[in-house]
Amino acid sequence: MFVVVHLAPGDPVDIMAGPALTADAAAQMRANFGLDRPLAVQYGRWLAAFATGDFGYSHTHQAPVRTVLASLLPNTLSLGAAALLGSFVLGILIGVVQALKHRTAVDGALSVVMLFFYSMPSFWLALMLTLTFGLMARNVWGWPIWFPASGMYSVDYQSLGSAARVVERLRYLTLPTLTLTLVLTAGIARFMRGSMLEVIGEDYVRTARAKGLSERRVIWGHAFRNALLPIATLSGLYVPLLLSGTVFVESVFGWPGMGRAMVEAVHARDYPLVMAGSFVFAVMVVAGNLLADVLYAAIDPRVRYD
């Protein structure tokens, strides 16, 4: 990763250069940013520092990378968590409905609607949602509830009471979460539908029915709970998808998170931030996989890790 980023032509000093930059000053800037040494040396120094927890200095943010990560990561995580929650709730609901209405018009229609959103470039969906529920809702249709186009909260946030703060954060979170949710739901719904169909065909569900339990108890008490188990493992595997999605959503909604910052860091040749960001992303993906494995083992008695 280090080499890949450094292979890109151009360095931070080039990007800052203007008509009043002399050659001497440029060389000095490189030295002060630590960019004048050979690549191997730079990598060695970076690695050594990294091992001690020093992630280096981000020249685009004029701050230590640690500070940058500390302020951006929670934002990405809260958006990601909300989207994960949203898409699983929605996906599970739709999946169950589809399974119950298997091979009917409802099943087909839901599939097509989910696929429709899944087929959209997420940045485009995000812009459409902003225009509809932000601009049009407020300026043209005059709805009492409309959603702001960007940010995590308004500039008057600090002066609000705690209850008002929660409401405000939810309001600002709605559109970004909705975008990610709509894109991610298709897969989850599909998985849930399959899982549910399989469970409904199992013996114990038939037994439950035979025992004369109400259909409601059979579906929610037995089938649903068992069908839910395999879904849990899916949540860990959705981490990479989610992280890719946040790049677009953070851009459109001006959400100050890691995804957008990574793209900008690559553009600006902010090597330490790119490296540290990739590292954090990789850790999150691995953690997601681990979570999936652990959940799987916890749920399925046949799997044991020695």
Added chain:
Amino acid sequence: MRPSIHEFDMTEGVAERGTAHRAASTLAFVLPGLPQLLAGRKRGALALGAWVAVWMVLWLRWSAVRAALGGGRGSGAVTILGITLVAVWVWSWRARADVGPAAQERASDTWGGPVVVGVGALAAIVLAALLAPLLTDFDPYVGGSIRSERLIGPSSAHLLGTDRLARDVFTRILYGARISLTIGLVAAGLAATLGTMAGAVAGYVGGLVDSVIMRTVDIVLAFPRLVLLISIVAIVRPSVPLIVVILALTQWPSTARLVRGEVLSLKERDFIVAARALGMSRSRIITRHLVPNALGPVIVATTLGVGHAIVLEAGLSFLGIGLSPSIPSWGNMVAEGRENLLEAWWLSTFPGLAIVVTVLAINLVGDGLRDALDPRAHAP
């Protein structure tokens, strides 16, 4: 689900095979696809649609076709027009016998409704892309006067409006289809080939080879695909071939994982054990026995991968790191037009819809195939 044949039979008066067959032959000659459609074969609708579409083009755009025949722009498109015509007709003629009750049984449920819609829409888009020079009088790269024809909304002269350099948006979408579809198809195809090979070898050979391949896969998959793409693209501005390669390089590991899993379970099956006992070479076992049997899920994954590649290309354009903006790919058009969403909504809305419709069609097909192959398969 099959009332049509009865109506058809009733018009003939007698539900006798010979009469029906003769009538079908006549129909197949004039309106290919119709008898098959009436017989409940959904792909008849495709043939009929293609047939009608081709004649529509010939009729409505005869001047363009004539110009092309006279050596002008689009002679390749005319050839394609001809090939389509002949292919549809030949298929219909050869399948004319397939209209009896027995055929209905055979045809009843191989293709679900959504799949046919998906295939139909895709076929229409591919055809439109190929016939682009016949469908429009404009050039995708050179616009009209930027003083008087710039940023005009949809009108009769410019169906979907014009862009900032007074180029016709409809024309650019048609030509853009060529680029976007190529990217999607080739990237997914390449990834499938690479992934299948790697996965099959890893799964069958095992040991060190397996470790090396699967660790590579793990590493690539540890980074969100987009982050990987961004870092690669920052080094070189992608051209069409390059972006195809890059998309394929970040796609193959998931296919490899899929195939390896399949191969591992196939490996111990009797027919492979038998093949090994017969002394077949490893490469032969892999190519002749393992890969074909593991192909089902790969086909599904690849189909969905095509759509994914198209959407990703658009995403890269949005981030300003996609294809050179002068190339009219759909992604570029959507990304470029989004800045003017409020003043000139047609700039990004129509290419956006093109992406949605195409990818939706592809996903419908993939979804349908998956239902047919594996009802409990993983998420897209």
Added chain:
Amino acid sequence: MHRLLLGTSIALATLMGASACAEDAPPVAWSDPFCQSVMPRVSAWLDSASAAAPAPTDDRYGGTLVAAGIEDLSRGGGMNAFLANDYVARQHQQYVTLMTLVRYGNDLEPEPWLAESWEINEEGTEVTFHLRDDVVWHDGQPTTAHDVAFTYERITDPAIGYVNAQFFEPWIAGEEGVQVVDDYTVRMRLTPHSEYLDPWTAVAIMPRHLLGEVEVEDLITHPFGSLCPVGNGPFVFREHLTDQQWTFVANPAFPGSLGGRPFIDRYVYRKIPEQATIFTELLTGGIDFYIQPRPEQVSRMEESAETVVKTFPSRTYAFLALNTRLPQFADARVRRALALGWNRSEFVEANLLEHGRVANGPVPPTHWAYDPGAADDLDYDPEEAARLLDEAGWVDRDGDGIRENADGVPLSFSVAYNAGNVIRQNAAEFMQGQLRGLGVDARAEAADYGELIGRVMTAGEDRDFESLILAWTVEFRLDDTPLFHSREFAGEAGFAGLRDAEVDRLLDAINTAESREEARPLWSAYQERIAEVLPYQFLYYPNRIMGLSSTVHGVEADLRGEWVNFKDWWIDPAAR
């Protein structure tokens, strides 16, 4: 089922509640030891200063103004004057939170600001500034001559790596160049220069008591600029949330004779990376100031009753740089033919609408040295262009529609531009279309900005580009030496690779001229000469555009910048 929904809502509420409470904790940035020591002092000073300040009487006082731009201010160096490489960040240093010694007045002549008065000796080698004694840093320390001397010594020290080093070329570097006469008087030495005050309108004074101990090499990476700047200007820095927003509040102790406390209570600069989103925010009242809208967006803002548009000519010119090291561009006649060969005015009219004009030289019309007569023969003239190409020996020899020279080199080149800049992209593509008719193969080619700049602006004899579109924003003290002087042929900015003795002579003469009167004819001659040798193809002078909420009043922006009278902006009381 219901339990699932309930659980979900509880989880979501907890998440929100936790983050809502977390906001009361001090910002992450304060974890830095420097900030930990500085920021509490600023808070304490602000409290006492607010208590001491008289209650505002005018109803123009009050309210919050929210501005939005696509970059975080820290991207351009934040409030660190030693690292100011971006126009918007520099504007905030000059007019929002820091102060310069002098500033340009409405007539574009230097006027007192931090310095009350100044005088220069007969020979033009010694300037003495007399500072105001009522300006304090936002932690309570007075701003004195020691701060000025500190800033001077550091910025002229080659070890700092100052991005605008060319500004201080005439000044004697280091301690020899500056002398503190008394706490509020400072004397500086220079080789005579006609625009000697200009650097002191651009470079803000930095606090010695906070940064004096910092090693000079570490100044451009110091957390001061982006995490916890302490200024002395009309607005006090309060908070910077990475990639999100900067918050400033009115300085209650800003000297009364400089206008006193600004009208606006609080100023928030938000970073929103997507222009379409900024526009939506302006139209839905989420922000009050959209910093640089696109020309196409202007009409919509003018139609709306909630928004107004202000535009002013900028100090920017966009150009197509030709790599004159290449055989295609070595001949000045070819360069001239390329300039005449496509219709720049049609392009500018259609793409900038009325918010810009065709450029013909490296001196923007807003600059005092601009000579409108120097380059008035560069209008669209395809016949003349074709004639020039024929004369220079570029004719189509193999019938492929592209001209070649006698050696068979085709007149073919790429026109690179940074991807994402739509106007430049349109320029490249439009040029491509029109030059094609002239037998010139110009191929529009997008590149990542970093990549492009890395290829082009790397010191060295050779450059890896054919032509590229770029723009410079010039200072009032214009100096093109790094661009066109043959001495800078291998320098970062010397990518056009011009070697012209006449240009060298004029640039040197301009730099040693002692007054504007002496420099003006030299500038005219320089502009004429550049129009002859054309190392750049000049494209357009864009206007700056501001999209404002109609509740914002008192905005008087001109080529000094958007924020020039920011402390006098006020918000409609009804809209607060």
